[in-house]
Amino acid sequence: MTHHEFKVKWGMVIDLDKCTGCGACMVACQVENNVAPMNDASNKLRTLTWMLVYELSNHKDFPEHETAFLPRPCMQCGAPSCVPVCPVVATDKNEEGGIVSQIYPRCIGCRYCMAACPYHARYFNWLDPVFPKGMDKTLTPEVSPRPRGVVEKCSFCHTRLNNARQRARAEDVDPLDFPVEWYQPACAEACPTGAITFGDLNNPKHEVNRLIKSPYAFRLLERLGTDPQVYYMSRRDWVRYQGDNHLAHEKH
Amino acid sequence: MDQKLIPDGLTRCSFGRYLLWLAFIGVFILWGAYAATIIFMKGLTVTGLDNYFGFGLWITFDLAVIALGAGAFFTGFLKYILQIDQLKNIVNLAVIVGFICYSGAMLVLTLDIGQPLRAWFGYWHPNVHSMLTEVIFCITCYCMVLIIEFIPTILEQKQLNKIPFLHYLAHNMHTHMALFAGLGTFLSTFHQGSLGGMYGVLFGRPYAFREGFFIWPWTFFLFILSAVAAGPQFTVLVATFMEKLTGKKLVDFRVKVLMGKIGGTMLCLYMFFKLIDTWYWAAGILPQMGFTFDQMFYQVIYGKWLLWTELIVCGVLPAIMLMIPSMRKQPFFLYLAGILTCTGITINRYVFTVQTIALPVMPFDKWEIYIPNWAEWAPSVMIVAYGFLVLSLSYRYLPVFPQERKLNS
Numbered sequence: 001m002t003h004h005e006f007k008v009k010w011g012m013v014i015d016l017d018k019c020t021g022c023g024a025c026m027v028a029c030q031v032e033n034n035v036a037p038m039n040d041a042s043n044k045l046r047t048l049t050w051m052l053v054y055e056l057s058n059h060k061d062f063p064e065h066e067t068a069f070l071p072r073p074c075m076q077c078g079a080p081s082c083v084p085v086c087p088v089v090a091t092d093k094n095e096e097g098g099i100v101s102q103i104y105p106r107c108i109g110c111r112y113c114m115a116a117c118p119y120h121a122r123y124f125n126w127l128d129p130v131f132p133k134g135m136d137k138t139l140t141p142e143v144s145p146r147p148r149g150v151v152e153k154c155s156f157c158h159t160r161l162n163n164a165r166q167r168a169r170a171e172d173v174d175p176l177d178f179p180v181e182w183y184q185p186a187c188a189e190a191c192p193t194g195a196i197t198f199g200d201l202n203n204p205k206h207e208v209n210r211l212i213k214s215p216y217a218f219r220l221l222e223r224l225g226t227d228p229q230v231y232y233m234s235r236r237d238w239v240r241y242q243g244d245n246h247l248a249h250e251k252h
Numbered sequence: 253m254d255q256k257l258i259p260d261g262l263t264r265c266s267f268g269r270y271l272l273w274l275a276f277i278g279v280f281i282l283w284g285a286y287a288a289t290i291i292f293m294k295g296l297t298v299t300g301l302d303n304y305f306g307f308g309l310w311i312t313f314d315l316a317v318i319a320l321g322a323g324a325f326f327t328g329f330l331k332y333i334l335q336i337d338q339l340k341n342i343v344n345l346a347v348i349v350g351f352i353c354y355s356g357a358m359l360v361l362t363l364d365i366g367q368p369l370r371a372w373f374g375y376w377h378p379n380v381h382s383m384l385t386e387v388i389f390c391i392t393c394y395c396m397v398l399i400i401e402f403i404p405t406i407l408e409q410k411q412l413n414k415i416p417f418l419h420y421l422a423h424n425m426h427t428h429m430a431l432f433a434g435l436g437t438f439l440s441t442f443h444q445g446s447l448g449g450m451y452g453v454l455f456g457r458p459y460a461f462r463e464g465f466f467i468w469p470w471t472f473f474l475f476i477l478s479a480v481a482a483g484p485q486f487t488v489l490v491a492t493f494m495e496k497l498t499g500k501k502l503v504d505f506r507v508k509v510l511m512g513k514i515g516g517t518m519l520c521l522y523m524f525f526k527l528i529d530t531w532y533w534a535a536g537i538l539p540q541m542g543f544t545f546d547q548m549f550y551q552v553i554y555g556k557w558l559l560w561t562e563l564i565v566c567g568v569l570p571a572i573m574l575m576i577p578s579m580r581k582q583p584f585f586l587y588l589a590g591i592l593t594c595t596g597i598t599i600n601r602y603v604f605t606v607q608t609i610a611l612p613v614m615p616f617d618k619w620e621i622y623i624p625n626w627a628e629w630a631p632s633v634m635i636v637a638y639g640f641l642v643l644s645l646s647y648r649y650l651p652v653f654p655q656e657r658k659l660n661s
Contacts (some may be wrong), residue, residue: 002381019395043302045256045302045303045304045305045620046297046302046303047303052617054614054617055616056616057616071617079454081454081456083564084379084381084382084453085382085383085384085450085453086379086382086384086455087374087378087382087384087385087388088370088374088377088378088379088385089378089379090377091376106370106373107366107367107370107375108366108367108370108371108373109296109366109367109370110364110365110366110381111301111306111307111366111367112306112307112384113449114303114306115306115307115454115457115608115609116454116456116457117456118456118457118613118614119456119613119614120303120304120614120617122303122641123303124296124303124306125366126295126296126297126302127295127297128295147367148295148297148366149295149296149365149366149367150366150367151366166419166520220614221456221613221614223540223541223542224455224456224613225455225540226455226456242615242616243615244542244615245541245542245543245544245613245615246542247539247542247544248544250542
């Protein structure tokens with residue numbers, strides 16, 4: 001397993017105690033990234049949901065029953081399971097910022113990366129994208145639609161990062177250290193409760209740098225060694241407990 | 253009608269009957285070709301695959317036939333490198349079966365990738381860290397080696413062999429066959445291993461992940477061993493099936509027993525390491541990842557019965573049958589052991605492909621079930637029918653079995 005380190009590491013901290021499961025992040029993501037609507041989206045194993053909200057349960061009966069909602073973007077792992085398996089280098093983690101790229105014109109659609117990712121963050125284009133009449137006017141100009149037969153995934157709205165860098169260069173600001181407001185992914189921007197905080201995990205000026213040090217912060221499946229750049233927070237023990245797999249004697 | 257094409261001294265069924273047989277095979281080929289056309293036109297949306305099951309029947313089928321086709325490289329290695337002369341009586345068939353398996357697998361792979369027109373990217377933009385890259389290169393190279401190994405048998409066809417150039421070409425290719433057998437052994441060993449490595453490196457998938465030696469997870473070595481255990485036995489089964497179908501003796505039973513002994517020895521070696529591997533996986537790797545052995549299984553479809561069937565019924569049991577000379581020498585046990593071994597290896601490839609990705613890794617995720625649909629079955633059946641076609645043509649027109657005349661006189 002190859003570990004990648006960068007001076008800038010874009011990451012998220014998602015406060016699960018603030019998430020209401022409204023799905024605004026999912027919708028914002030699909031709009032921003034030109035995900036075409038499907039005629040029949042009833043098979044949820046065929047839909048394209050770069051950001052997907054899972055429902056968690058404490059599996060207790062009323063009145064102790066509790067639920068939580070867990071938005072799951074691509075974890076942009078420090079040791080990605082998908083990158084080394086791709087036979088054609090269609091996905092890589094080689095850019096300052098640590099975002100795992102997906103190069104659509106290079107992807108052959110073998111789906112080995114999907115088999116490798118334990119987070120199910122990767123999606124296959126089963127159909128060519130078809131946008132209903134008029135919807136083409138609402139598309140994001142910088143984001144390329146993907147053809148049938150290639151894999152895609154959350155890119156932390158990478159085109160917004162490019163825009164922010166461009167602005168930094170134009171305004172004579174360091175493109176590796178610009179104000180965090182200049183670059184926010186669509187999901188973080190759309191979240192009505194402010195559950196998603198985004199920024200450079202390594203930058204002390206950014207809120208995420210403080211949040212990841214919280215005792216309530218955790219990452220998904222840390223034991224596997226994927227080193228995700230997405231963190232979660234919850235003050236509820238049972239929620240944090242479901243962030244990873246544990247043996248019976250490891251219960252806290 | 254085609255008497256002039258049939259090898260001297262051999263009898264074959266009438267041409268009309270042969271055409272009927274080919275038409276029967278053709279029905280399945282047409283069905284598969286129809287499905288392939290639909291898949292190329294509409295894409296993989298017509299299959300039963302989804303975002304959880306990116307791999308399914310086709311990858312299982314590919315891995316299984318590649319393992320079963322390992323008889324070609326291993327028999328070639330034993331015949332040409334280790335000089336076990338008796339195997340000359342079955343090596344032609346082993347090569348043809350290998351050729352069918354590998355070319356068939358490559359055909360299915362072109363269907364399986366989402367962008368078939370980009371298939372060449374695997375050679376042009378290779379990721380040297382990916383086990384799949386190694387598989388792509390080795391399978392292609394080895395398929396070429398198999399074609400080279402198959403060509404002399406084709407050139408020995410009665411009419412072709414009358415052309416002096418082709419006659420001498422075939423002779424010279426035979427003379428240098430040890431070189432190709434060596435090359436084939438090298439290539440095949442590596443890609444059989446890399447197919448196993450493909451799964452072993454998946455550190456995000458507890459069902460498949462294995463530690464290993466240097467860059468190779470243990471599955472790399474296990475897949476090689478299982479392939480050399482199953483390959484020779486599959487060749488014996490194909491020979492026997494052809495005998496039943498044609499009503500002729502094609503290969504001396506002693507040769508089959510020798511193949512069974514070789515396959516059985518490899519199976520013992522494989523089972524020794526596979527049982528240790530399974531124990532270490534259950535007792536070491538899974539707890540490290542926070543999983544228990546029981547969590548790896550689900551209801552009947554992904555139940556423990558698959559594991560025990562693979563290890564005990566289709567592993568230890570045939571190994572015992574093949575290692576006891578008195579049992580091995582009885583056709584019933586020899587063939588039963590062969591069938592069980594091949595079934596076990598197929599189960600192994602299935603669980604590594606499907607169960608690996610069916611298992612929920614995130615604690616709040618759930619098991620999903622995969623059922624292949626007609627669009628996946630049809631091309632798979634087409635490849636089997638293609639195998640029947642190549643074998644039917646070879647049996648009728650080529651001198652595949654050196655002992656056939658003697659055994660049927």
